Amino acid sequence: MTTSDIVQKLWNLCDVLKDDGINYSDYVTELVLLLFIKMEHESTQSGLLQKHRLPDYGRWKELTSRSGLNLLTHYKSTLLQLSQSEDPLIAAIYADAQTSLKEPRHLEQLIKSLDAIDWFSAEQDGLGDLYEGLLEKNSTESKSGAGQYFTPRPLIDAIVEVIQPKAGETIQDPAAGTGGFLIAADRYIKQQTDELYDLDAKAQAFQRNRAFLGMELVTSTRRLALMNCLLHGMEGDDEGVVHLGNTLGSAGSALPKCDVSLSNPPFGTARGGGGPTRDDLTFATGNKQLAFLQHIVRHLKDGGRAAAVLPDNVLFEAGVGADVRRDLMDKCRLHTILRLPTGIFYAQGVKTNVLFFQKISQAATGSTDAVWVYDMRANAPKFGKRTPLLHKHFDEFKAAYGDDSNGRSLRVDQGEQGRWRCFSREWIAKEKGDSLDIAWLKDDSAEDAADLPEPAVLAREIVDELNGALGELESILGELGDE
Template sequence: MTTSDIVQKLWNLCDVLRDDGINYTNYVTELVLLLFIKMEHENTESGLLQAHKLPEYARWPEFTSRSGLNLLNHYKSSLLKLSQSTDSLIAAVYADAQTSLKEPRHLEQLIKSLDSIDWFSAKQDGLGDLYEGLLEKNASETKSGAGQYFTPRPLIDAIVELIQPQAGETIQDPAAGTAGFLIAADTFIRGKTDNLYDLPEAKRRFQINKAYLGMELVSSTRRLALMNCLLHGMEGDDEGVVHIGNTLGSAGSSLPKSDIILSNPPFGTAKGGGGPTRDDLTFATSNKQLAFLQHIVRHLKDGGRAAVVLPDNVLFESGVGADIRRDLMDKCRVHTILRLPTGIFYAQGVKTNVLFFQKVSQAATKSTQEVWVYDMRANAPKFGKRTPLTRGHFDDFKLCFGEDANGRSARQDQGEAGRFRRFSRDWITSEKGDSLDIAWLKDENAEDAADLPEPSVLAREAVEELNAAVEELEAILAELGGEPA
């Protein structure tokens, strides 16, 4: 069976489990809880692991040899014990883990499906690709939630190809989601180093254990990320590649500086985290994307490079937003902006961009002298299930970007009729008031009412903007010694 065949087989099982009240996201989580046990069993049987990491009660034969209520009760008991494990990684994978399954027969079906996979062939085809296929299906089938944290793989691959991560560099994603950026960077480096075998042993261990670091706020999403990394051969430190924590809180301030930062911070108002509480950021703001942008600049090493997916409002927001952009253009060379088409994220209607920049220094001024903008949005295809985004859609942009990872290749301004143009810092200041929301092409589809976001999306965006404004005003009031309303 090919990887796609296995993905489809496992996915079809979800339709059976929906009778048990299992939604897509719960199903993928359920698979992860069992997949870790199955993976550990296979690696031990094949000799890749010298000894079992899991205790005897949680080894694969303990589940395949049981049935009925005995199986379901043993599974529930095992999840609780594993969540309390003294092994940091096991405890992380099973943190707050609870099964959504109520029918023993459904658990038996899941176990039999995983047991029937030809593990050797699946590993040859790429277990990581199999797992990412499930994540992508989950994101596309789930109208909210999963789609918020899944960045389309063609976009990730295009960004990584342009940033050109190298063996020995440290790579960070402060809003890791399911770790797509970190895994793509690792895949890129493996492709350049014969799957790391061209590297000396010490450098190979560095790539596996120390090169990558992510932070994720939601424990269930982190669980998906940890499994994704493990299936791709990325182990990380004792806590895994992706740590649990709030990047916009004290946990984020303790993250190290990195050579490369790749990230897609969450859109809108993230659940569960509240507003930013960092006291080491230069500008106080309740806008989470602006706070993430400040974190990225602060945690890049001098000379380091970054690519960040950000919504339009970060490019044009006035007040503190303009202050943060000026600070960004002082400390970093913001050399390229990619205006992304709408419809490529599962949160429909979101207008996004990719900012590419290189850190000069925390004390630098006027580092950005010019910004190149590529408009992939105007007159773009209507992306969605019928017209999926592919790597080929980025070919022209990559050609315009050039071969230098810091945007220093020779470039040509295509003029008002072209998609790629140069804008000086002086022009951005005088004509745009330091807004980086720069467009010049007439979009023939822009006036088509059918292309507008759903009213609920527009209403939600308006509510989020109003809430952000209220938070800003309350913060100002608190500073003045007044009481919030």
């Protein structure tokens, strides 16, 4: 049985819960609460863990030894007690945890099904990859919006490969989701260090406990991330690798500076008082992506490097958007933009890019002399379930990017017919008015009306632009003294 076979088997268990009114997204959360208890049991039984993290009342044998109403009552009590554990990591994983199961027979069936799986038949991939496969399954097969926190693995891996995180560096994701970027960076470093065995004991401890840090706003998503990291051998500090908090609030301003920042900030414009509340950002804005971009720049160490997945509006929005881009190109050396194909995220038609840059200093000016753009969008396949995004689709981009993590390899402009071109900072200012929405290839597929985004997507883009314009007007009114 392969890892994907086990993932499919776990996914099929959701059918057990339909009678209890539980959908796919709720099922993953429900399964996570049980999976951690089960995997702790498997890990201690196999010797992977020398000490069981869970107290006696919260162990797997306490669930398998019960049935009926006694089982459901004990399980509910267990979740409550674990949420109040003195172990801060256990308390974080089970924070606000409660089961949605109403029928004892459904819980009993889930436990028996989990017990019947040969967890280590796919040992070469490990429990962590098995769990990550379940998260990916949820993001691609459910219509719950789960994809909004799941960045495709091939994209994450391509970004990590060109950024080249190193042992001893601090690596941060201010919008951690389920922890995909942090786990991929950890995997990359382990590949370069023989699973950390090339490092001394002090360096190994640093990698497990201090190298990685993420922040996530949603408790249930953070729960997924904490478990994901633990199953990949990433323990973090007392709060785990991923902390709970709002990056665009006071919690974010308290984050330390880092050597590497990797992130896919949430899309959309904050409304209803949900905007950034920080006062340390240079430009006030209700656009979450523009605020996240400012956070990333501010929290990079001098010389640090970053890759951020951002929607098109960040590249072309006027007003504050232009100010943020100029500030970015002053303080950082923005050296590469990857124009991603549409259809690879949960909202079909959303257009995104990856910005790669190196921080020079907070007080620097004129740090960007030229920007290289790789167009992976024009005349690209229509990615989706039938045409999944694969690692091989990034091979040409990685070759063009080169071996230097800061984009200083010898690069060759492929001209107007190629996907890889260089644009000077002077040209961007003069010809584009500091817009970074740079395209030159004729996209034949765009001429087909059937390939245009859905009306709802177009409407959302218009709403976001209007909200951005309203934010600009409010800022102007504020400067004029009109509350």
